[in-house]
Amino acid sequence: MANKDTGKKKISESTIRRLSLYYRALSLLEKENYETIASKELAKREKLTPAQVRKDLSFFGSFGTRGLGYPVTELKHRIAKILGIDRIWNIAMVGVGNIGSALVSYKEFQRQGFSIKLIFDNDQRKIGSNHKGLIVSDIKDMPRLLREHNIQMVVLAVPAIVAQYIIDDVVAAGIKAILNFAPINLQVPDDVYLRNENMSMELEYLSFVISNHYKPKN
Amino acid sequence: MANKDTGKKKISESTIRRLSLYYRALSLLEKENYETIASKELAKREKLTPAQVRKDLSFFGSFGTRGLGYPVTELKHRIAKILGIDRIWNIAMVGVGNIGSALVSYKEFQRQGFSIKLIFDNDQRKIGSNHKGLIVSDIKDMPRLLREHNIQMVVLAVPAIVAQYIIDDVVAAGIKAILNFAPINLQVPDDVYLRNENMSMELEYLSFVISNHYKPKN
DNA sequence: TACTTATTGTGAAACAATTCACATACTCTG
DNA sequence: CAGAGTATGTGAATTGTTTCACAATAAGTA
Numbered sequence: 165m166a167n168k169d170t171g172k173k174k175i176s177e178s179t180i181r182r183l184s185l186y187y188r189a190l191s192l193l194e195k196e197n198y199e200t201i202a203s204k205e206l207a208k209r210e211k212l213t214p215a216q217v218r219k220d221l222s223f224f225g226s227f228g229t230r231g232l233g234y235p236v237t238e239l240k241h242r243i244a245k246i247l248g249i250d251r252i253w254n255i256a257m258v259g260v261g262n263i264g265s266a267l268v269s270y271k272e273f274q275r276q277g278f279s280i281k282l283i284f285d286n287d288q289r290k291i292g293s294n295h296k297g298l299i300v301s302d303i304k305d306m307p308r309l310l311r312e313h314n315i316q317m318v319v320l321a322v323p324a325i326v327a328q329y330i331i332d333d334v335v336a337a338g339i340k341a342i343l344n345f346a347p348i349n350l351q352v353p354d355d356v357y358l359r360n361e362n363m364s365m366e367l368e369y370l371s372f373v374i375s376n377h378y379k380p381k382n
Numbered sequence: 383m384a385n386k387d388t389g390k391k392k393i394s395e396s397t398i399r400r401l402s403l404y405y406r407a408l409s410l411l412e413k414e415n416y417e418t419i420a421s422k423e424l425a426k427r428e429k430l431t432p433a434q435v436r437k438d439l440s441f442f443g444s445f446g447t448r449g450l451g452y453p454v455t456e457l458k459h460r461i462a463k464i465l466g467i468d469r470i471w472n473i474a475m476v477g478v479g480n481i482g483s484a485l486v487s488y489k490e491f492q493r494q495g496f497s498i499k500l501i502f503d504n505d506q507r508k509i510g511s512n513h514k515g516l517i518v519s520d521i522k523d524m525p526r527l528l529r530e531h532n533i534q535m536v537v538l539a540v541p542a543i544v545a546q547y548i549i550d551d552v553v554a555a556g557i558k559a560i561l562n563f564a565p566i567n568l569q570v571p572d573d574v575y576l577r578n579e580n581m582s583m584e585l586e587y588l589s590f591v592i593s594n595h596y597k598p599k600n
Numbered sequence: 601t602a603c604t605t606a607t608t609g610t611g612a613a614a615c616a617a618t619t620c621a622c623a624t625a626c627t628c629t630g
Numbered sequence: 631c632a633g634a635g636t637a638t639g640t641g642a643a644t645t646g647t648t649t650c651a652c653a654a655t656a657a658g659t660a
Contacts, residue, residue, distance in 0.1 A: 176617065177598055180590050184583045188565065202637060209567065214637090215619050222639055230638045231626040247586050248593025255585075266484030267581070272565055276582040317588055341588040347406065347490055349427065357591045357598065359584060363485070364494040365402045366579060367473075368465050370535055370559040372398050373575045375466025380395055380575065394647065420607060432607090433649050440609055448608040449656045 179220045183243050185210045186217070190240035202233035249277050256282040256315045258330060259322035260290050260300055263345050267319060268295050281313050286326075303330065310337040317341045324348040331358075397438045401461050403428045404435070408458035420451035467495050474500040474533045476548060477540035478508050478518055481563050485537060486513050499531050504544075521548065528555040535559045542566040549576075 189209050193201055203214040210217075221227055221234070224246050228234040244250040255278050257264050267273070268280055283295055286303040293300050301309055310318075318339050322330055327346035334342060335356055342358045344350060347365075352358045372378060407427050411419055421432040428435075439445055439452070442464050446452040462468040473496050475482050485491070486498055501513055504521040511518050519527055528536075536552050538545060538560055545564035552560060553574055560576045562568060565583075570576045590596060 174616095175596070177587075178617075180587060180596075181583065183590075184580075184586045187586075189567075204637080211567075213619065215621095216617095218637090218639065219618075226639065228638050229626060230624070231628085231636045233637065246590070246594075248589040249586055253585070253589060262484040262487040266480040269480040270581065272582050273585065276586070278582065278585045316592065317585065319585075341592045343584055343588060349429075357588065359588060361581070361584060362402075363488065363579070364490050364496065365399065366561055366577060367471070367491065367496045367535065368402045368405075368467055368494070369395075369398060370561060370575060370577060371466040371471060372401075372464070374534065374559045376464075378393070378398075392646090396647075422607080431649065433651095434647095436607090436609065437648075444609065446608050447656060448654070449606045449658090451607065 175223050179223060180247075182210070182212065182216070182220050183247055185212075186220070187240060187243045187247065187249075190236055190243065193236045194240060198236050200229070200233040201236050201239075203228070206234070251277065253278050253317055254281045254313060254315045255279060256284065256306075256310055256313075256318050258284045258303065258306070258318055258320050258334065259345075260285045260287075260293075260295060261321060261323070264319075264321035265295055267321065268298065278317075280319075281315060282309055284309075303333075306333055307337040310334070310339060315339065317343070320344040320346060322346060393441050397441060398465075400428070400430065400434070400438050401465055403430075404438070405458060405461045405465065405467075408454055408461065411454045412458060416454050418447070418451040419454050419457075421446070424452070469495065471496050471535055472499045472531060472533045473497060473535050473537060474502065474524075474528055474531075475537050475539065476502045476521065476524070476552065477538065478503045478505075478513060479539060479541070482537075482539035483513055485539065486516065496535075498537075499533060500527055502527075521551075524551055525555040528552070528557060533557065535561070538562040538564060540564060 186206065189206060190201070203217040207214045207217045218228075221239075225242070227239050227242055241250065255273070257268050257280050260268070260283055264283070268283060273280065280298065283298050283300045284303045284306050285291060285300050290300050291302045316339070318334050318341075320327060320331060320334070320342055324346040327344065327348055328350055331342065331344070331350050331352060335352055340356050342352070342356065344358060344360050347362050349360075350358060373380065404424065407424060408419070421435040425432045425435045436446075443460070445457050445460055459468065473491070475486055475498050478486070478501055482501070486501060491498065498516065501516050501518045502521045502524050503509060503518050508518050509520045534557070536557050536559075538549060538552070540548055542564040545562065545566055546568050549560065549562070549568050549570060553570055558574050560570070560574065562576060562578050563580075565580050568576060591598065
């Protein structure tokens with residue numbers, strides 16, 4: 165009864181996001197030379213409940229040993245496979261402003277298997293310049309280059325005002341996954357997954373928490 | 383009673399985050415000279431249901447007029463007040479690496495009332511340098527400067543390896559809200575709200591979505 | 601004023617996520 | 631190799647969130 169993409173999905177987004185947490189925790193545990201880990205300890209490290217850890221994992225199979233726990237290295241690989249990070253993803257960065265160029269230099273992406281292969285901008289002064297060994301390409305060549313370099317994901321870090329115009333091109337080039345940093349609601353077809361990252365919203369949430377002495381439950 | 387706020391009903395994190403969306407939508411509607419907006423239209427713009435919009439708002443009061451909708455400008459101000467963004471927040475940026483310096487230049491923060499007042503680093507080569515009109519201070523002076531400049535929130539953009547050490551100082555300086563970009567689980571006391579922002583996790587989620595032909599529900 | 605239309609505000613219903621609790625099954629020790 | 635101990639895997643119970651559906655009520659109209 166494993167989940168596969170046959171029809172219905174019963175896996176929640178929260179479960180997937182926790183898988184990322186488990187993956188990071190397991191990488192650390194591996195370095196600490198743990199061979200096995202109990203749900204209790206894994207939960208403690210991620211501030212979750214043991215039942216939640218077990219339930220999350222159980223959606224994808226039965227990875228543990230009763231009385232002992234989960235094998236650290238194996239579970240790490242299994243989760244990598246589930247998340248689809250047991251490979252290298254080719255990324256393009258569109259927009260080389262503050263955020264874009266920071267992310268190009270962000271070593272964590274490379275470390276996690278997300279390899280930025282192309283950078284685009286529409287500013288003539290930026291086109292041709294070098295960022296961490298990559299030459300900024302003209303956004304006009306984007307459709308062709310995205311295909312030629314077998315890019316699977318795009319990070320969009322352009323001004324809000326041009327974001328829709330540019331994302332249309334990205335979609336037209338066949339990209340199915342986009343991480344957008346422009347603080348605007350963009351339209352994409354149903355079969356394209358667009359995730360919005362809005363840093364002001366994060367600060368607004370902090371603002372609410374301290375203004376209202378609100379105690380989030382996690 | 384986990385939540386304080388004088389015995390009010392429990393508000394979910396999702397509701398708060400949607401409040402940010404409504405706020406942004408209302409700002410736009412105001413520019414488009416709308417005077418009132420129905421939950422139906424507001425929902426459409428944010429890809430939510432009208433019932434959800436009304437329910438979210440109803441947690442905080444009764445802001446609309448039956449038969450007409452919500453008054454755009456007034457609702458915007460009410461939400462700003464609820465979120466605590468009807469004011470300027472003084473922020474300090476700790477760490478002037480890629481992410482840190484990008485965020486210092488990120489105009490959206492300023493625009494939303496989050497004003498970066500101080501920047502810190504521990505690298506002698508960076509201390510004293512100028513970033514967007516701000517001089518990078520020595521992290522050694524952080525406890526004193528945070529208090530002197532009445533800083534209320536800290537954005538942490540330092541390497542994971544030193545993050546715990548630095549956040550301890552931030553907490554000791556009396557800061558109650560921290561946005562952390564280091565991909566590591568930090569420990570803070572109960573009365574400090576720490577929010578983690580992990581960009582690799584966002585890409586991992588994209589990876590899962592396209593690897594499994596997963597259809598998120600929103 | 602009375603009538604029509606529109607849209608809110610909100611209990612109740614439906615749905616979703618988390619936690620509980622325990623049978624099951626494995627390890628470890630002597 | 632048996633008994634003690636431990637921790638998984640998972641239905642059931644609980645808790646949380648979203649959607650439904652409709653009474654209430656304001657605006658607009660004549």
